Amino acid sequence: MTGTSIVRTHGLTKHYGATVALRDLDLEVERGEVFGYLGPNGAGKTTTLRLLMGLLRPTSGAAEVDGLDAWHDSVEVRRRVGYLSGEPALYPKLTGAQHVDFLGHLRGTDGRLAAKRFAERLDLDLGRPSRELSKGNRQKLALVLALMSLPDLLVLDEPTGGLDPLAQQEFQAIVRETTGEGRSVLLSSHVLSEVQRVADRVGVLREGRLIAVDRLATLRERSLHHIRATFADAVEPLTFAGVPGVRDLQVHDHSMSCSAPETALDAVIKEVGRHTVLDFECAEAELEETFLAYYEKEAVHAP
């Protein structure tokens, strides 16, 4: 088994005083995959990534990157990793090119050419001091700095925050190329839509616990939709209750509301179609709701 995972944590736990930020995390990221690390703000995503970077010391348990301990062998780990922090800070007076130059020297590899290419793709001017850049452009620069050494593993904390749609698309293309070259990506987000185009697998964190790890395709099938319909005539609750997967069903003579996973949508709509419809609404639920509905019980019942 050794060698197949680029990231592996065992019972990784982090306390800040009395607050438990992360409990007993067992996470594996395989080589060549994009792992989307999801969860609401404050769930412990940033804590996990900072533990991997050796910026935080685990309270218990351990994290390994490429078989190296993230705390004790941190320097060697960082040689293999490109990191984008959650709220990236830059040196206000230094230009993009000076950042590239300085951090390249610290790493001992010349990242100038790669940085120039990434900057062009993201439409970023490396010649301006970072204090003159907009928030989106600062994010681009921080991203370029993480990417430029072409590391084995990219650890990106909320990478698309503040990026315009065009830059987001380019970023997704870069991520796909990265894994095409056999390198790996671990990226965090609090919204599924940011990772769904690129992630192979997704892990969901809630209140410091990993409540689910699944292939993205499976997750999509399970993604909950809120459905609301108003009819010309009164309807029987039983007709909808019979559809497999439907939950939270409420029928009040002329109207119906329920939640259903993507896989049940077809059956629900066909059932709706048997009546005269005045109004119809269907929207994807927040990711968190999907997880609360399907995964949390499993996590609680797990031995």
Added chain:
Amino acid sequence: MLRSVFAKTAYDQRRSLLGWVAAIVLLVLMYAGIWPSIRDQPSMSDFLNTMPEAFRSLFASSGADMSTPVGYIQIEFMSFIGPTLVIVYAVAQGSRAVAGEEDRRTMDLLLAEPVSRSRLLLEKATAMVAGTVVLTATLGLALVVEGQLFDMVIPVDRIGAAMLHLALLGLVFGAIALAIGAVTGDVGLSRAVPAGIAVVGYLVNGLGPMVSWLEPLQRYSPFFQYIGHDPLRTGVSGPAAAVAAATVLVLVALAVVGFRRRDVHG
């Protein structure tokens, strides 16, 4: 230019250091310019003698004579303004080194690269030492050159000795700031603690000779290592310099140990 953490830290300092150097050159010029009129006014010494002893002891260490260049510079410059300048500079650098970098969140940028925390801290400490040396060397040079212009002649080796002790004094407090910043990551604390210790150390050294219960404590004050042996007149004191240098080394070592063990604030 930006080849290492040391080079980057030095590069960051270049403008502020230039400002400090200009300020020192002007300040010394002012003191040297006043010297001829002080020298020709013997009553200045009489005036000093009428001051309360405690006051004289605080500001005019070890009975200096205002009618000689050495005594004048000792009283007017080396006893208060000089140390204040160098300590403020070194503490700012020491505090900025780790705590400041964390406070601005740029520590994450540095520690994303394969550079050990010890190395990072040692390069920052070296930059602080280099900046302090530049500052005190400029001060020494200004005293020699500008002193010549106004006939305020002090032997060069004595000025060198005083500057060495002054640099060490600044570095002791800079190292306290560095260590507190490295252990706690707190910028405010890393400035407040050395400032507090400096005030206490200054008073203990100044009042030690007169207050019996303070006297045994006097030799522990960094100001005693700095000026207790009167370097402008007697030159370098090996033991005093060694005590100060050892203090700096111990503090830097503590900083490394503390910084290696803790979480970096994000």
